[in-house]
Amino acid sequence: MMVTSPTFNPVQDQQLVERARRFGRHIGGYSRSGVLIAAYKLGIFARLSHSSLNRQALAAALEVDQTGISLVVDTLIAMGYVTECGETDAVSIHPDWREAFTEGPCSLLADLEAAEMASRVWNSLADVISRKQETEEAYRQSLFEGRCHEYRALQAYNRLQANQVIAAVLPLLVNANQILDIAGADGYIADEILRRTETPTITIVDLGKANSKCKEIFAGHVQSGRLKTVNQDVRDLALGKRFDVVLMTEVTELFDVSEKRKVLQRALDHVQENGTLIVTKLSMPKIGGSEALSIFSLKMYIKGNGSYLETDCELAGLIAELQIQHQQQVIADKVVFVCQRRGASQAK
Structure with missing residues (x-):
């Protein structure tokens, strides 16, 4: 008895893969923001902005799961925000991003704080449009509370x-x-x-x-x-x-x-x-x-x-x-x- 297989269409498969990659960049955006928000909330940026630690020491200092924190750090390295220190297993904030994750005129910490609330709001967009849910008042009022000066990059953009x-x-x-x-x-x-x-x-x-x-x-x-x-x-x-x-x-x-x-x-x-x-x-x-x-x-x-x-x-x-x-x-x-x-x- 002859065994039949699904038709293999390499052109169609390649188109599907490429389409999925493009689609994934959009629907997967929450993953990247989730990593950055988690790193901020866990204190990774604060710890690594002024010193270098290995993953075990970082997990102990933050009192969190070592495997989880290691995976977050690995992702931050891949994203370019964290760097490994020479041949040791210690890591620290990449020099290009150190000012962004410390208080000062080039800080982006306020943007990270805002991102957590924004992620909740955007995930409820369908309910907002269908009028099943109101937008969080704090998110709405952020337009009218004179908070522009908290966001350093926005300040720089407005000045330019x-x-x-x-x-x-x-x-x-x-x-x-x-x-x-x-x-x-x-x-x-x-x-x-x-x-x-x-x-x-x-x-x-x-x-x-x-x-x-x-x-x-x-x-x-x-x-x-x-x-x-x-x-x-x-x-x-x-x-x-x-x-x-x-x-x-x-x-x-x-x-x-x-x-x-x-x-x-x-x-x-x-x-x-x-x-x-x-x-x-x-x-x-x-x-x-x-x-x-x-x-x-x-x-x-x-x-x-x-x-x-x-x-x-x-x-x-x-x-x-x-x-x-x-x-x-x-x-x-x-x-x-x-x-x-x-x-x-x-x-x-």
Whole structure:
């Protein structure tokens, strides 16, 4: 009797293997983050940042299972965060990552703390979208608690972006007397303007905790009288005065489409006749064009009950609804809309 075997199709099998590898990079992302979070919670990074230990000594110091800790360390070596010390069996944090895992200006420890909560939230994404579960309040409020300054890499990114954006629009700012910076309490936009100009004074509108941190970090500007903060929700912005220039940097992504319209109108209400409204956002030319930006937009949705990162064209359309002329340009990874207000306006 002839024995038959399943048909062997090497082309199909190779396609399946390649597809599974790509798929695995996505669905297996939790494994990598899980290793890093575990290493942080177990104290591996703290122990190995200032000394080298072998696996047995590390397990004893942390009072954990030696096999488990050894496997975590082996994985960290493969990931490039931990290195073996010469011919001994001791290990330590790789020199390239030592600053990241110790407190200081280059620390990424706050990102690890945030990652644990984020992993729980993202694992419940289906329930959030189907409205069976609310997003954890602490995760949602992290947008509004002025915690930007805890994340060193985010600080560095914001400083670099502020430098590039303000350099590009500086001619519009040097002759201004009053500038309004909406939701700008990280302070970097204001700092760039104040260091590059002599006359403008800047009012930052943001929420309380963010403003308090801003005044602490940029105390020199506050003491000079050129920087002040106002505690207000940008959706209810009502200062009773108008400004030569109003800035909105990465604000619209915090809201759903109806509130995007609202904050844009509120901003325009505070622009002087013949004044300038400058709006910036992360540049996203089309939906689905960038995996990173698509995930970022979904992150905004989770945090903000319907918020999302709109495409460049969508924001251009929302600005056009205000019936003001605008020009746009891409600077680094931002798109900057420069809008000119013509005719009288009344701040509300």
